[in-house]
Amino acid sequence: MSTRITHGAAQVIGGRSHQCDATATFTHEGRRAYALLDGIGSTQEIQAWTRSAARRLARAAARTGALKGLRLIHAGRAAELTEYGWRAEYLPKAVAVVAVTEPGKPLEVAWCGDARAYLVPAPGAQPERLTTDHNMRQVLLDLDQVPGPYARNRVTSYLGDTSPEPPLGSARTRGTGRLVLASDGAYEPLEDAEVPMGDYLAGSPHQAARALVKAAIAHADDRADNATVLIADLAAAPDLACPECGGRVVLQSRGWATCATPECTWGDMAAVLAGAVGSGWDLTARTASVPRA
Template sequence: MRTYATAQMIGDRSHQCDAVAVYTAPSGARAYVLLDGIGSTDEIRDWTRDAARRLARAAARRGDAEAGLRAVYDRYAAAPERQGPWAREPEACAVVAVSAPGRPLTVAWCGDSRAYLLADGAARRLTQDHNLRRVHPPTDVFPEGGNRHLITSCLGSAYTDDEVKGTSGHPAIESATSPAANCRLLLASDGAYEPYEDGGHDLSPYLIGTPGPAARRFVATAVDIARAVPDPHADNATVLIADLRLS
């Protein structure tokens, strides 16, 4: 029985620039990847799909999410065409999770795509967004805080950990681990989780059922919620749902 599933809806965008990939290494380590391409063009769509596959392979073969993401991040960052202040190459928010036999779940990210774990009926977020809202949180004077759509780190950037930390207070890549067993993993692009968050919805009820129907229901509901508000705009909505058995 397949233990994971993905689902996507294009929303109101011209291109579907989210991408997902899953890869299992000979060691048994499996990487789950979700990328959210920044922009809407054929080039960004194609680059994001290739980058997702590359990241899944790198993370699974290393058996660790952060090691895989750093390897791919550094490879893109070193490319000559990405050097200098006027470089305009494709970029994407990225989140990767690796489940390896006998090891805790590892998660790494750059950007605002998220990872959650559903265990004991509650969804727990594992990631922290790399955007201006994190840099400038909401206050009484500015209740919206910084613009959440302005990303402070992403795959394809040439900035180092120290450079990003100097301007945004967090490194270019962050990571987390979880010892949770018998849990459900959710990876989600901002177009999938923001409508729920903005509407004050608990994610847990939308993650019930086998992975395929749950994933399709999650993105369809996200797009419906986004289109129901004033000044509606539904972004690309993509999720990956996986049932994990960790020890």
């Protein structure tokens, strides 16, 4: 069965003057990146910068990996703001989360701030959170203290942080399921109302994204934040039989696949074989055994 990766995004401005969240995707040599940024503040300048930064983050992550890509964009923005000195306080900044999928490899996630990534392992299941917030609420919880109602609004890591060792989070997990990237305006109203996010994740990625942001705004107060969600259906295990002889397929470097049968000369990009390579691959041996046709 060939499986195609699909994705969709949705946004609602809420009670803000500008939509300062942004999403972007980028694909490079079979590696696809999904990025979501949540701009800190609400101005036209922040809006424009966040949209540009989201595209740059997706491009960097697709080329170098989730964490390396985030480090590149983070370091670049920190260097820019350092040059401005005290004026940097008034320049655009954002929290970010980026996820990278690649044929035959686990899902990679990297983040700074309180933008989140979730993975829904199967249809109807509740999402599993992959990220840990970088904000004062989490700091206090880690110290076994009770955070105040506004502790979550103070982030401790973001694009533009010029501290010597800013915290950047990263995680790796299975590369199949439904990926959900969300700004705090999309998940916090549901958490506050104790409404399961999974109740709004049915249907196509576009349908689920729209349903989730609408639900977030419906459960928010009069000061509703921007709500943004990006949802991607990651590849299920594809049909890995050689199209020439039906034999076992071996995944080579950079997504190239070949037939393991000595007398068969078939070779092609894994993406051509099945659109993507999912959990059917043995990630240790980098091979997959399939029944002959």
